Amino acid sequence: MIVYGMRKGVPAQELRRFVPLYSNESDWKKLVNFSTPDDAYLIVATPDGHLAWRAHGPYSDAIYSVRPWVITNEGDIWFTKKKDSQTLYAIAESDQPWPRATWKEFVLHSVHATSKTEVSVLGQSDQVVEYHPEIKPTSTWHQEKDGLHLRVMQTQRLQDNFHWPNPAVLKITNAEPAFTPPHVQTTGSVAEPAGRPETLQGEVLDMGDSATLQVGFEYRPILGEDVNSRSAAWTATPLQTVSKPGPFTAHVVGLTAKGTYEFRAVIHHPLLALYGAEIAMMR
Numbered sequence: 001m002i003v004y005g006m007r008k009g010v011p012a013q014e015l016r017r018f019v020p021l022y023s024n025e026s027d028w029k030k031l032v033n034f035s036t037p038d039d040a041y042l043i044v045a046t047p048d049g050h051l052a053w054r055a056h057g058p059y060s061d062a063i064y065s066v067r068p069w070v071i072t073n074e075g076d077i078w079f080t081k082k083k084d085s086q087t088l089y090a091i092a093e094s095d096q097p098w099p100r101a102t103w104k105e106f107v108l109h110s111v112h113a114t115s116k117t118e119v120s121v122l123g124q125s126d127q128v129v130e131y132h133p134e135i136k137p138t139s140t141w142h143q144e145k146d147g148l149h150l151r152v153m154q155t156q157r158l159q160d161n162f163h164w165p166n167p168a169v170l171k172i173t174n175a176e177p178a179f180t181p182p183h184v185q186t187t188g189s190v191a192e193p194a195g196r197p198e199t200l201q202g203e204v205l206d207m208g209d210s211a212t213l214q215v216g217f218e219y220r221p222i223l224g225e226d227v228n229s230r231s232a233a234w235t236a237t238p239l240q241t242v243s244k245p246g247p248f249t250a251h252v253v254g255l256t257a258k259g260t261y262e263f264r265a266v267i268h269h270p271l272l273a274l275y276g277a278e279i280a281m282m283r
Contacts, residue, residue: 061082061087062089062171063080066081066083071110071274076092077091078093088111090169091168092167092169094167098168104151104152107147107149107150108172109272111177112148112176112178113148114175116173118172118173121139122171124155126138126155128155139153154168182213182267183204184202184267185202186217186276188279189279197251197252198252199249200219202249203248212243213269214240214242215239215240215242216237217236218235220233220262221256222261223259223260236266237252239268262278264276
């Protein structure tokens with residue numbers, strides 16, 4: 001979001017990533033639950049407008065003067081990159097609070113370390129654990145074929161119950177993209193007469209750095225579920241191998257006649273799966 005004179009400070013090639021806000025600012029903040037007016041807010045939305053992730057707090061390195069990474073996220077880990085440096089921020093969500101003085105391990109498939117790479121938890125010194133001088137909480141990493149492996153500790157109390165409930169931000173300096181990602185788009189579906197397969201449609205927009213890729217679809221029922229709180233598991237179609245950009249399809253059978261479903265196209269790169277937007281089946 002940019003307000004008033006902020007627009008002139010945004011490079012022209014990046015303007016499409018920003019939403020200008022010229023009036024009714026208070027109404028817009030209420031709509032997206034901006035509860036603390038003086039905080040900086042970071043909102044990640046899917047191409048079709050669904051809220052994927054939101055966080056707020058005082059201005060910090062991870063949300064100020066940043067740009068997108070080569071991919072938006074790896075599951076519940078969301079990325080931003082410092083505008084003018086090789087500093088990457090991995091914003092890690094979790095269903096469970098992170099207790100103080102405990103380790104967590106992460107694997108970042110899209111990140112490749114260099115000889116100068118350093119890793120830390122944003123807001124910590126990596127030198128001491130509050131009330132635990134005997135613990136050495138230094139963050140460590142090692143590079144494997146499947147990505148950058150991190151081991152980090154939450155060292156501050158932050159909450160009265162010693163459990164940090166919000167996303168943790170991992171700061172990774174002098175790292176590089178592990179690959180050039182391919183891109184896939186979910187394009188639509190065709191409803192067939194009752195008893196016949198339904199056709200799901202997608203398109204490989206580019207192959208990235210891969211000569212061949214496996215593509216397919218995933219679908220799930222969504223009847224009665226909130227758009228931001230899906231619970232049903234995804235069902236995958238058989239994978240197909242492609243060697244160039246272009247459209248692809250798959251047929252799905254056995255869907256409930258009165259059911260409501262959503263689906264997404266998927267590319268399986270050797271390092272990780274990449275998805276198109278989630279859209280409703282046309283039934």
